[in-house]
Structures are given as structure tokens and as C-alpha cells.
Amino acid sequence: MIRGVLLDLAGVIYQGETALPGALESVHRLREEGLPLRFVTNTTRMSKSMVLERLAKLGLDIAGSELFTPAQAARDWLAHNDCSPLLLVHPNLVQDFEDIPKRAQRAVVIGDAGDGFSYAHLNRAFRALIGGAQFIALAKNRDFKDEDGQLSLDAGAFVEALEFSSRHEALVLGKPARAFFEAALASMDCPPDRAVMVGDDAEADVAGALNAGLSSAVLVRTGKFRPGDETRFDPHPTVTVENVSAAADWIVAHSS
């Protein structure tokens, strides 16, 4: 019996600046069923307020407390661990790290910097890491579906690059980190074994959620989905469906 729903954004709700077919109706339908929702995204090319704006433009008004981003998790981590960030992130994301006071230690914080992934920036982060800085990855996704419809390199490639050369493992704060799923579920008082995750990433969304103890995870054949993803990672999705509308059907059928 499902009592709470986590939804990925890019590739599930929207693609670029366009809502995916049936996305808005699906969200409304789940809400009408009385199911609490949280949106959990690994997107780090937009600040939290930019994501909220994009959703509002698409006709989806959600509260800031309903949206979970890795940048927010990183701010919390930095505060708890007395670290100032050394940012290797997209210019859009810098505002999510403003007004952090100077602290005793440093942590490299890496997101999907896009064209900001220059050799000079990466080398600066590398030198900080071998000099003793902590190492935080907002996400470690391998790829994402880009605006031209093709797959592009995501932050994971560059996290892996720095891990390899510095011989330090990054702490990943976004999906598939258990703590990220847990924070979103805790905010709606939903135990993991009553929760479902809907995503287009068979690894970070689906396998990640199931490894975090969620009772089920729905893989949608939109966004970055490629044939074969159904069985590419363990654990496999509970079910694979065409799109978020079909996911909503499945969830409603399993919530009562």
C-alpha cells in the first residue's frame, strides 16, 4: 500500500522547458488521491529557485519544501562539518551557496558544471583534494538527455575523474544516496516501505530508491531511458511503464 510518492523532474515531468505529455495531469491526479508528493532532482544546472520558476511556468505550483535538491543537502552538510565550499558547479547554482561564512576546513563541491568543466578548474579541485580538502559530489549521474535530444556527460564523469587522480572517494549527496531519499520521505512522514519513486534513470532513481529501502520504483520510458535499462542495474525496477501518466495509473492502483 503506497502512502507517499517521490518524483524525478527532468525526463519525467519535463524535458528542457517543456512539460512531458500527461505530466501535469498525473501530478494533479496523485494529489487528488491524497498521496503526498515530493520532487527529488539531481539537476545541478539550475538553482532551487530556478527549478521552482520553471515548474510554475509549466503550470505546476509547488512549495519550496516539496522540492529536494542536492545543493540544499550540500549546504546542510557543509554547516554540520564546518567546511567552506570550493565550488566546481554551474554558474546558475552559485546562488544556492551564497552567504556561507568562512569555516575551518574546505570541501570541494562538484555538480554538473557544464562548460565550467575546464582543465584549469578541474586541476584546481584536484590540487585542493590532494592538499586535504573534503570531497562532496552533488550527484554522480553518468549522463543526461541534453537539449538536442542526445545524451551528454553528466557530473559523474568528472567526479570519477577527480576520484581516480586524487585517490579520494567523493561523498555523493544527491540520488542514489540513501540520506537524500530519507530526507524527502521524512518531510512527509512516509516510511520507506510505503513509498514509491518514479524516474527515468534506472541507476540513480530506480536502483537507488530500492537500495534505500523504498518498497517500489517505477522506471519510465521517457527522458534518458534507453532500451535495456530495465535490466542494466540491480535491483531492477518494480515495473517499467511508458510515461508518468502510466506511472500514476500504477501508483493509484497500488495505493488502495
Added chain:
Amino acid sequence: MIRGVLLDLAGVIYQGETALPGALESVHRLREEGLPLRFVTNTTRMSKSMVLERLAKLGLDIAGSELFTPAQAARDWLAHNDCSPLLLVHPNLVQDFEDIPKRAQRAVVIGDAGDGFSYAHLNRAFRALIGGAQFIALAKNRDFKDEDGQLSLDAGAFVEALEFSSRHEALVLGKPARAFFEAALASMDCPPDRAVMVGDDAEADVAGALNAGLSSAVLVRTGKFRPGDETRFDPHPTVTVENVSAAADWIVAHSS
């Protein structure tokens, strides 16, 4: 009984444009002992002719046939495998890939591109790989000692990045590839069990040579050497010494 010597260049013979202390004398001494020498470098920021020029400027005249570079190994590989290269290399290295005829297949060829490692270039290589191109790495070193004396990211970081996101493993052609050591030894008719490697990289030079069957490998405390390298990788060096002069002493003592 040692009958042939492989020498690394950067960090052993020279640092930047300067010969390391005792380097020239050591090479002359080994030659006077009648030991055949080959120079094996993973440097991919200079063409083969540029490396030969640099050595000549330092007072070390060697024949092209005494120098083994990964670019040369890559040209051979491309010819044998009917591939045209898609280059992700330093501008200096492009000349080593000139005049290759158009061939049936494509192979991504990655070296230490330095500032050429932009997001756009890496993403182009990523898309070629998931589209079916072969994947050749000239080297997979984690770091190198840069001109400012600090360690910098080497090609390995970017090889690892593309491997992670494309889920394709690169074929590494430079050190520590067994075939690279074997080609250098074969050119001087020296069996591996009579050969020694001298290098500052405990992983690619030392462990690589021993894994390729060389009887011994000398780690020098110059170049990128950092305390702890003596035991950081398996197998450990046969001996660790101050510099190439001390390496030559050790080799001469073990060659008769």
C-alpha cells in the same frame, strides 16, 4: 644479470626543459658499460620529434628508434584495426597522427590534452563512444609533476571519466601496457627477464614493468615521486634510490 635498460624521461632524465642532476652522465655510463637503452615515455604533450629535440638540446642525442611513445603505438594499432582516429590530444601531438587515410571505423584516441580537455571536446568523444567508436588511451597516468612543481591532472582522469559515462573500457597503449614494454625490449633483442625499468611513477613505470615480466624496476625519488610511493602499488619496486645516478650505480652492479 641485466642486459637491457628502459628509462622513463620526465622526472627521471629531465624536469620541464632542464636535465635532472646526473642524468646525462648516467646515460653515458650505461652506454659505456655496453648496455642497450631505450627511452619509454607516456608524455603525450609533445610529438616524438619534439621529445627528440628536447633531448638533443639537453645534450642527449638519441635515434628515433630508441624512443618509444604511445602515439607511435596508437598509429600502429589504428592501422592494424582499420580505424581513423577521433583525436582528444594536445595540439602538439596532432602531427604524430597526420596522413592517416580514411578508414572503415573510428576510434577515440585520448592523450593528455591539457587545456584541450573542455566539456565540449569530452562530450564529443563520449557521444562517439556510445555511438560505437573504439576507445584508445595513450596513457592512463593519474598525475604528473607540472612546470610549477606541483602535481597536475594527467590523461588518466579523463580516460576514467569517459569510461565511467560510456561504460566502455579504454585500451591503454602506453605504460603500464605489457605490449608497450615488450615492443621496446624486442627492438633491442632483450628478454624481459634480463631487463630493468627506471621510473618515477610507482604505478605505470614500476608496477607496470614488473607485471610485464621485467626482472627488476628501480623507483627514483625525483619527478613526481612522493614519500609512500615505495609501497603504494603492487608489485613494489625492486629498489628505491635517490635519482638516476644512483639507479645507474645499481644497474651496473647488477649487470656483471
